[in-house]
Amino acid sequence: MGVDAEHGRVVMARLAVSAVPVLNDNYVWLIADPDTGEAAAVDPSVTEPVLAAVEAAGWRLTQVLNTHWHPDHTGGNAGIKAATGCTITAPAEAGRVSKIDRVVSEGDRVEVAGAEATVWEIPAHTSGHIAYYFEDERMIFVGDTMFAMGCGRLFEGTPEQMYANMLRIGALPEDVRIYCGHEYTLSNARFAAEADPENAAVGERLAQVAQMRERGEITLPTTVAEERATNPFVRAGCVEEFARLRAAKDSFG
């Protein structure tokens, strides 16, 4: 529970979020109301591990939310729908690889287990990429647009678009948790340490993330505060600096 300073109201996070690690480094995020068991899967790459995780938790999957069309974010849509009859919500671009029940775009509202998300259009990784921002729950699902200490590749967009996305997400309240689509944090941290060598917070986070990965721990979600302090793409002072960093990261690996 926290107090929303801007609106002076008390905010109570109700939903539980858990990760299903799949493929090499993808995370499918399960959002659930622990009281009712109603659950949604964000970006299901595959079917079986997601259904197994939902069953193990005793939940009931009623929705799939996709952030973009890439198969490692939509590959489980059909199987999960066949098994559960869930509703699939996605940007229009996902229609090329999946059946969609509800196409959403900027400003649309999506309800999950009684909580409300606002859809953001954040193009660049793909041209129709979206995020789901749960303002009252203090969380945002950003797919492959922002990663902990990094950002997504520009497959279908421009540095201008991606830099705008970094600024938009980075301007959220600092306690908002950011749920990303991949475990890329250690590689991103190593790059950040080279790109921003004077930043002590980056060095500290690199050491922490390296230990977490050695123990096999998940390094997500991250927070807006952590990204403002340690993400070179959020901290870039202008789009030219952002574009230089993105090009350097492309060859860094």
Ligand SMILES: [Zn+2]
């Ligand atoms: Zn992707």
